Amino acid sequence: MTDCDVVVIGAGAAGLGAAKRLRAEGRSVIVLEAMDRIGGRAWTSSDWFGLPFDIGCAWLHAADRNPFFPEAEAAGWTMHHHHMGLEHLYFGGRKATPEELAAMEAADAELARRIEAHDGPEDRLSALMTEDPTVRAAATFAGPMDFGKDDDEISIQDFRQAADLDPNYFTLEGFGALVARWGADVQVRTGCPVRLVDWSGQGVVVSGDWGTIRAGAVICTASPAVLAFEEIRFNPPLPVSHVEAIFDLPMGLLTKIPLRIEGERMGLNPFDDLLIERFARHDIYFLCFPFDLDLMVGFVGGDFAWEMEAAGVDAAVDFTTNRLVEIFGSDLRGKIRDGHMTNWSAERWVRGAYAAASPGRSGARSVLAQPVGERLVFAGEHLAGPLMQTCGGARLSGEAAAARVSAFLG
Ligand SMILES: Cc1cc2nc3c(=O)[nH]c(=O)nc-3n(C[C@H](O)[C@H](O)[C@H](O)COP(=O)(O)OP(=O)(O)OC[C@H]3O[C@@H](n4cnc5c(N)ncnc54)[C@H](O)[C@@H]3O)c2cc1C
Known part of the structure; x- marks a missing residue:
């Protein structure tokens, strides 16, 4: 029965x-x-x-x-059809030059080529990296922000099995x-x-x-x-x-830290992609003002995301605010109304973002x-x-x- x-x-x-x-x-x-x-x-x-x-x-x-x-x-x-290009790249508080931005795009394409061509027993994505900052920026996009993992924890074979996810749409x-x-x-x-x-x-x-x-x-x-x-x-x-x-x-982890910013767009357009490359993989990506809403949505991924979720929402909002203030100036601080953080690591019935x-x-x-x-x-x-x-x-x-x-x- x-x-x-x-x-x-x-x-x-x-x-x-x-x-x-x-x-x-x-x-x-x-x-x-x-x-x-x-x-x-x-x-x-x-x-x-x-x-x-x-x-x-x-x-x-x-x-x-x-x-x-x-x-x-x-x-x-x-x-909205969101082309995942990179409009704004910063190294810490310094804006990348147009040449560096172009180099990062080339590095992104080169990384994809190396992943495709890779042959041999080494299966860590980090093996395909160099310390060139533009290569590292490309790896940040592919690793923590995409796979939810740092490059030394990603299997090249696994990464290669994943489809190119274009075209991407965002919904209101x-x-x-x-x-x-x-x-x-x-x-x-x-x-x-x-x-x-x-x-x-x-x-x-x-x-x-x-x-x-x-x-x-x-x-x-x-x-x-x-x-x-x-x-x-x-x-x-x-x-x-x-x-x-x-x-x-x-599981890998991706953490969103959205900030509500009123009356200030900092010269950014809706759906612009902004990446701040930092030391020790404390990199942060922003989706800027989607649908022209007053939101800058910060993302951290990989080991840093686990660290961030453990540190709590106040620390996360503080970190994210400081990164933007470093670039756009201290007047911005007063325009940031509130911020939040997702916490999938603490969700008992999931425990991370994706495997x-x-x-x-x-x-x-x-x-x-x-x-x-x-x-x-x-x-x-x-x-x-x-x-x-x-x-x-x-x-x-x-x-x-x-x-x-x-x-x-x-
Ligand atoms: C921050 C973040 C951003 C993401 N961004 C994107 C994105 O932009 N686009 C995209 O396509 N994907 C994205 N993903 C991934 C996407 O959300 C997941 O791949 C998808 O939703 C997983 O669906 P699922 O059914 O496999 O698992 P789940 O959605 O986790 O469903 C499994 C269900 O099983 C339940 N469950 C677990 N244990 C038990 C139990 N013992 N008894 C009963 N029920 C149980 C859970 O509560 C859960 O509801 C993102 C994920 C995260 C966390």
């Missing part, structure tokens, strides 16, 4: 995508979500600024392949709000953390403090960090290959994608192939997991 065909663990893009696909195939599904809301890392909130702000994903990457792009068009979302109403709108028709049991998946019998028995559900199969979309922390136990334990793969996919394979371990994604016992399938951004780390990729991964589970159930 089962309560449903499939239990889906997690109501982020992957879990919602899986549930919708299964439902369309006539399967009965129960979605269990630990948090008190759906969306997971897709989360738009108006609490900070009184207007929609994406605490998690914001860019619709790879719009030509992103299933959320047509969704956004149908919803009438206000979208929020990517998280879009996912919530799309997922609103899925029945989700929120506030129900799964603590045990028992697959010792014929199907699966999934349980937590909220009760027990019997099903034919389970799709688990929890992040690798949640799994590594053993928030969910498996009985019998997962195969060693899967456990290793979970640990080989540690990146450790150097030498890029095979982990395909290992973890293997079904276990023909009734346990993992899904999520970490298993999204070339669209790894993206919200659209997470949804496609959930849909693919649903198709696999359906095939098992017959």
Whole structure:
């Protein structure tokens, strides 16, 4: 006797995508979500600024392949095609010369070429770096701000498997709000953390403090960090290959520190990209005044992001303010009204921004994608192939997991 065909663990893009696909195939599904809301890392909130702000994903990457792009068009979302060039580069408080800016763009292209051409046992991205400041600036963009990791923690092979994410779109109403709108028709049991998946019998028995559900199969979309922390136990334990793969996919971190700045644009245009290269990888990128809103959205990534989130919001806002004041002058200080910081490292049910394979371990994604016992399938951004780390990729991964589970159930 089962309560449903499939239990889906997690109501982020992957879990919602899986549930919708299964439902369309006539399967009965129960979605269990630990948090008190759906969306997971897709989360738009108006609490900070009184207007929609994406605490998690914001860019619709790879719009030509992103299933959320047509969704956004149908919803009438206000979208901006954001060309991720770099309009403003600073080394500390010094503005880069036009020659340096051009050199950085050339370094970016050269880095991409070296990654593509790389052959040999060395798998750390740092091996392809030089100490030239313009090369380092290019690496900051590719590493901490993109992969959420410093270059010595990035696998070249893994990086190479990730797709070029152009074209990128930014939305006014929020990517998280879009996912919530799309997922609103899925029945989700929120506030129900799964603590045990028992697959010792014929199907699966999934349980937590909220009760027990019997099903034919389970799709688990929890992040690798949640799994590594053993928030969910498996009985019998997962195969060693899967456990290793979970640990080989540690989370990177990207932290947003948005500042509300009133009555001052500092000569910057909406959607300009500004990067401040600093010593010891304490670099910070700003998306300037998106949609002409009074917001400069700061981003730090990699090890510095973990440090920043541990230091707390006051320290983060102070750091970010000081970087801008160094460049644009002290009058700016009085125009900065308030600031906030995202804190995904402290979100128990995520524990980071997105996964990146450790150097030498890029095979982990395909290992973890293997079904276990023909009734346990993992899904999520970490298993999204070339669209790894993206919200659209997470949804496609959930849909693919649903198709696999359906095939098992017959
Ligand atoms: C700061 C930041 C910026 C980002 N920017 C972008 C961007 O611009 N564009 C982009 O495409 N992507 C971006 N991403 C990545 C994107 O948000 C994720 O790739 C995507 O949302 C992940 O979806 P998912 O379904 O795989 O995981 P999640 O959204 O994490 O969903 C998994 C769900 O499982 C739940 N869960 C975990 N454990 C349990 C349990 N034991 N029981 C029940 N439920 C559980 C969690 O609460 C969560 O809701 C960003 C992420 C962050 C953090």
